[in-house]
Amino acid sequence: MAPTLPANRAASAGDTGRMSDIPARPAHYDLDSLLAVAVGVFNERGYDGTSMEDLARASGITKSSFYHHIEGKEQLLRLALERALAGLFAVTAETGAGSGRAIDRLEYVLRREVAVLADELPYVALLLRIRGNTGTEQWALEQRRTFDRFVSGLVAEAAADGDLRSDVDPALVARLIFGMINSMVEWLRPDRHRAGEIADAVVRIGLDGLRP
Amino acid sequence: MAPTLPANRAASAGDTGRMSDIPARPAHYDLDSLLAVAVGVFNERGYDGTSMEDLARASGITKSSFYHHIEGKEQLLRLALERALAGLFAVTAETGAGSGRAIDRLEYVLRREVAVLADELPYVALLLRIRGNTGTEQWALEQRRTFDRFVSGLVAEAAADGDLRSDVDPALVARLIFGMINSMVEWLRPDRHRAGEIADAVVRIGLDGLRP
DNA sequence: GTCTATATGTTGATAGAC
DNA sequence: GTCTATCAACATATAGAC
Numbered sequence: 001m002a003p004t005l006p007a008n009r010a011a012s013a014g015d016t017g018r019m020s021d022i023p024a025r026p027a028h029y030d031l032d033s034l035l036a037v038a039v040g041v042f043n044e045r046g047y048d049g050t051s052m053e054d055l056a057r058a059s060g061i062t063k064s065s066f067y068h069h070i071e072g073k074e075q076l077l078r079l080a081l082e083r084a085l086a087g088l089f090a091v092t093a094e095t096g097a098g099s100g101r102a103i104d105r106l107e108y109v110l111r112r113e114v115a116v117l118a119d120e121l122p123y124v125a126l127l128l129r130i131r132g133n134t135g136t137e138q139w140a141l142e143q144r145r146t147f148d149r150f151v152s153g154l155v156a157e158a159a160a161d162g163d164l165r166s167d168v169d170p171a172l173v174a175r176l177i178f179g180m181i182n183s184m185v186e187w188l189r190p191d192r193h194r195a196g197e198i199a200d201a202v203v204r205i206g207l208d209g210l211r212p
Numbered sequence: 213m214a215p216t217l218p219a220n221r222a223a224s225a226g227d228t229g230r231m232s233d234i235p236a237r238p239a240h241y242d243l244d245s246l247l248a249v250a251v252g253v254f255n256e257r258g259y260d261g262t263s264m265e266d267l268a269r270a271s272g273i274t275k276s277s278f279y280h281h282i283e284g285k286e287q288l289l290r291l292a293l294e295r296a297l298a299g300l301f302a303v304t305a306e307t308g309a310g311s312g313r314a315i316d317r318l319e320y321v322l323r324r325e326v327a328v329l330a331d332e333l334p335y336v337a338l339l340l341r342i343r344g345n346t347g348t349e350q351w352a353l354e355q356r357r358t359f360d361r362f363v364s365g366l367v368a369e370a371a372a373d374g375d376l377r378s379d380v381d382p383a384l385v386a387r388l389i390f391g392m393i394n395s396m397v398e399w400l401r402p403d404r405h406r407a408g409e410i411a412d413a414v415v416r417i418g419l420d421g422l423r424p
Numbered sequence: 425g426t427c428t429a430t431a432t433g434t435t436g437a438t439a440g441a442c
Numbered sequence: 443g444t445c446t447a448t449c450a451a452c453a454t455a456t457a458g459a460c
Contacts, residue, residue: 044343049345068426201384427460430458
């Protein structure tokens with residue numbers, strides 16, 4: 001599912017024999033592989049701080065060749081944000097609206113969101129950093145707010161059930177706990193951390209300490 | 213994109229005495245007031261997404277006039293980041309190195325950091341969003357890492373004292389709890405939320421749930 | 425599909441009149 | 443201290459050869 005990341009150099013004239021450490025330049029490029037490269041650079045330098053020249057260089061081809069495969073810079077952003085949002089909304093779809101106690105559905109959502117964040121890390125990281133400068137970004141921010149309302153409602157429901165301590169505002173709890181989860185994008189390295197372990201820690205910090 | 217219109221141009225040449233009319237535009241500009249405006253726009257659009265034209269328009273003067281007061285765009289970023297970091301490091305200085313139990317010093321740092329974040333909100337928000345594109349940003353990121361090591365050490369110390377449950381990695385706890393605090397910059401409105409109340413919630417979520 | 429060359433707009437920053 | 447006018451560099455994106 002996840003396209004592999006080429007990440008090699010242009011090597012205009014003499015690409016000498018370092019082919020063993022550095023993955024060889026792919027035989028051909030498609031939108032998905034270039035998207036993966038672009039999202040990586042977007043996360044390093046920020047979307048606005050990334051030029052098409054940066055993306056071309058990171059892909060190992062020229063700007064012109066890069067444009068052969070894509071419509072423009074904003075298309076890359078849109079595809080990345082759509083992918084991140086698809087992951088988040090898959091969680092809300094799984095959870096449904098009213099089966100089981102809210103506190104249990106909340107724990108499920110917490111764990112699943114940690115998993116989505118780990119699985120789609122660069123895409124979600126990008127989503128969490130946009131500021132609304134373009135129409136695409138404004139649309140994505142509105143989608144994020146919809147997701148935030150969903151989880152916030154879940155926390156409120158669990159509080160109404162008496163399954164969360166009553167001396168903290170549920171809306172505040174929702175913001176802090178999901179802020180805690182979202183902050184993972186700043187340091188998570190999927191090759192060095194296990195999502196399940198982090199989800200356990202999140203539940204222990206966020207829920208075990210809040211249960212009455 | 214954004215509608216442009218200064219709308220409050222003062223009389224230029226013959227204006228000798230009357231400076232009481234228009235409140236929107238200050239009688240004079242200095243670096244601090246322009247910095248406040250700039251940081252506000254930086255946080256709306258991102259540093260790289262903000263042009264000097266944006267800053268001039270938000271200040272009600274032209275780009276040229278704006279440049280009369282500042283050295284350049286990066287100076288504004290540097291001043292803002294210095295102010296944010298001064299706030300953070302004031303907390304580490306207050307806390308000292310070894311008076312009292314680590315868990316108590318940790319709680320103190322949590323509460324003080326929430327307060328600093330609320331007091332210097334736009335400056336800290338900017339600090340938490342930089343990506344390291346310029347020398348100034350790289351310096352600030354290194355300072356942030358120093359601060360992170362300080363709080364991470366405090367958590368590890370409290371864990372070693374047996375004052376935190378032992379089934380969660382202290383380094384992970386530090387990242388999650390301070391990620392929770394840092395996420396405040398995404399939604400905090402100092403006129404609508406009270407920092408003390410938020411600090412209470414952070415301690416309840418983060419510590420009361422972790423104490424053995 | 426890739427390249428070189430270029431069109432066209434925006435950027436940070438400056439010159440110089442008033 | 444403010445303005446208009448402008449620069450050189452860099453931005454996104456395209457043309458057209460191979």
